[in-house]
Amino acid sequence: MSEADIRKVVQEELNNIAPEIDIATVDPAADLRETIDIDSMDFLNLVTALHHRTGLEIPEIDYPKLATLSGMVAYLEAKLKSAKTA
């Protein structure tokens, strides 16, 4: 998966959770919980979906790294890279 692929997966899954939001307008550096009003259940559903799409473990302890759109993409990219070389 390239960075563009990961970005697309994240956007699709966010869109499933918040269909009325135009993800393209979301500030990639802003806290998602604030900007698009997702709660802990939404967030858990998002993490679950990303887990299924990428196969990556996403432990709770890493949740702070997933707070923003850009953080989420960077996190998944780094994890995928290390998963592939392991």
Next chain:
Amino acid sequence: MPSLGADMETGTLVEWLVKPGDFVKRGDIVAVVETQKGAIEIEVYQPGQIVQFLVDLHSKVPVGTPLALIRTEGEAKAAAPPPLAAAAAPMPAPPVIPQPAAAVMPPPARPPVPLPAAAGVAARKAASPAARRLAEERGIDLSAIAGSGPGGAITSTDVERHLAAAAPPAEAKRPLGLDLAAMRVAIAAAMARSKRDIPHYYLQHQIDVTPCEHWLAARNATLPPDGRLLIGALALKAVAVAIARFPAFNGFYRDNKFEPSAAVHVGVAIAIRGGGLTAPALHDADKLSLDDLMSGMRDLVQRTRAGRMRSSEMTDPTITVSSLGERGVEALYGIIYPPQVAIVGFGKVVTRPWVVDGAIEPRSVVTITLAGDHRVTDGHAGALFLAEIGKLLQEPEKL
């Protein structure tokens, strides 16, 4: 047309999910009805064979109107000419569908032979389990999709491609059936009636949920996201377990008297994105394991936000639990949803100085509140009930 809440007068039939000749069993979803609260999936309470539809699609009919005729198993065996008009008498809610004299018929010696289905099987398109599940979740008709899997079977990728091609612009994506303006009218009616009729009393109680947080962190650390629990699941379970010991908060106040409920069906207040609120029931929450309760909550939230609630979930919560989540406030004071007699509120978890064994420590603290119906209980019982919830949350591993 079932009554899906005390304030419902009419409903619009928008979809049949069965057809005449189909056999149905108790709990099957047979139709979708549009109400002020959204599109509700209607379950059937009477097993048998669908004989005839009695209401046209998209017609708006009063509560109590028969929607269809079901022949019970005994009658199916008798195989008499269908006694249509005579059986179609209005029935009280909640049974969805008229039951033609089921009680007087002897049970059949063995199940009826199903209708010949050979033609249907031959015409059935191969589709993978994953494709079927996805299509069902998204309400897609598989017959419209071309398959690319082994033997031309439809795969989940084919369904996803179909969904992507058919996706309407973002504005139109709100699920059919979630009419927020109508929902607001319904909320207004129910809440006004509550404030008019129910003498509320309010209590609040602060509890230390640090044990819950520690227990959850340790438990969730080793699990994939599907298996993880939220603190909300612990809160819900604690309420459900506590209420079994305080039955005066669990049930309905109707016709000037309280009817306690043996079952604990906890209404989960769910905020709809863009405004709006509903509280469908998580059935038998006191008997569910934490894992089952959590997956039940996830399912409820997802279906509610997609506008697919079920009739039984709308009508039978015996108490409501509300939480404004981690971005909310420290305490919320709920309004009881009639005919229930109590609502429990959970504020957000905050870090506060707390005295533990004589020393001050930063601890995670949550404020729980109770709105009780003074026609049924007093503050004393309410206080014991809240204290019990707090006690249960000190030992999350036992929930």
Next chain:
Amino acid sequence: MQQELPGTDPIELTYREAVRAALRDALARDKRVFLMGEDVGRYGGCYAVSHGLLAEFGPERIRDTPLSESGFTGAGIGAAMAGMRPIVELMTVNFSLLALDQILNSAATVRHMSGNQFGVPLVIRMATGAGRQLAAQHSHSLEGWYAHIPGIKVLAPATLEDARGMLWTALQEPDPVLIFENVMLYNISGKLPRDAGAVSIDKAVVRRWGSDVSLITYGGSLWKTLEAATALAAEGIEAEVVDLRSLRPLDDVTIMASVGKTRHAVVVDEGWRSGSLAAEIGMRIIEQAFWSLDAPIGRVCSEEVPIPYPRHLENAALPQAPKIVTAAKAALGRA
């Protein structure tokens, strides 16, 4: 076949040397450990795994036995019950059938039959698999039969790291552990950190990440499966390769997570197809991940014949990379 592993100061070694290093380490660390089996001492082991250990540890701890699998496996069980930590080597899985009574009726049941008064902390190593032209009485893959037995653990180290690390963990178990070493792995070489040590024995591992199809395998078939995955990648198919590592218990969580993601599964198992471990895995996927599947589950197993002696027939009887490629493509509907 090369394997690169992270870690400082790596050394180059073979799978055989990794097993030997594990044995030497266990013998040095725990006085209760001894090795017992046919030709393990003076001859240095049928596959030269224990070469040099007799000189290093002496005949008390590196014990040659008569050709009596039932007898010396039973002796190992008795020693384990009496407080030792024996490692019994059976020359091949075919010969282990002579000790099956001891393994199934004694080792696996003593804890149960004694009301938890006795346990059998015994490790049994044996060679398994075909590919060395040893014909039908020395070449079978019967580890799936052992994975049927409650009361024991069954391991299949496929990598240098596992060959080096599983033995010590197995010796810490309170109950019997069987370790199956595929004969085609002894000569693979690669790098391991000099300080490589014990590894977990209860988790499957994803050896290659992929999104399109899960190839689930273990032991000697792992490398063929990885080779197939490389070939599939050239055709634009990203296969995920799951190395089971433990055949009993099976790590359902890792299997289902992979299948849940890829929605397609092919099980590669050198055992015969009928009643195989592959059948068990396939059924578990049906039980636990049915609604995630996009295609019938595929299997690549050995042909249902006694493993032939001639090389071309032996190769034809076994799972090979091209067969795995074909099965993966069939699952994806790409004939």
